[in-house]
Amino acid sequence: MDRLLVAIGRDLGRDARDGGAYVFRNRSGTRIKVLCVDAQGVWLSVRRLHEGAFHWPRSGDAAWSLTREQFAWLVAGVDWQRLSRATSALPKII
Template structure:
């Protein structure tokens, strides 16, 4: 069961043709984070119609893909390299709903 210690949105679009190894390197080298920290890292394509979720646990690495049939994923504006989300906000993001409505109520800010 995927149970990450936190959810991190990567604000810059990625080429989602890449696999988990390239995404692990991106987390380590471009975000200056340890990809083995138990957090889930969420990447999107340029059109914001697909996301990939990368998460490592004690047994291995998870890589999940989601595509919206209509609409786009709501993504934060560029500025910070990553944004921290709560599990409820991530569920809204996956459904294609504006998760920032929850953020405005809880006063979340970007994390670098």
């Protein structure tokens, strides 16, 4: 937990106490950790998938934000990026 707090400040240049939740994924993509800091302390939640992997943005992105709905799909193991695409970006059927 402490290493993740340090990584938020060092790698992202952010204060972990800013009210956000920070999500970290292992290399294989089968496990995520969600870190939140509130007035009383630090919360760390871990989720592991038995099959498949969590869908993650491109590897070059250090930080990104999600809506509540996108986060719910992420932790469920669903490809939230496909569900979140604007319908205008989809090809038109003629």
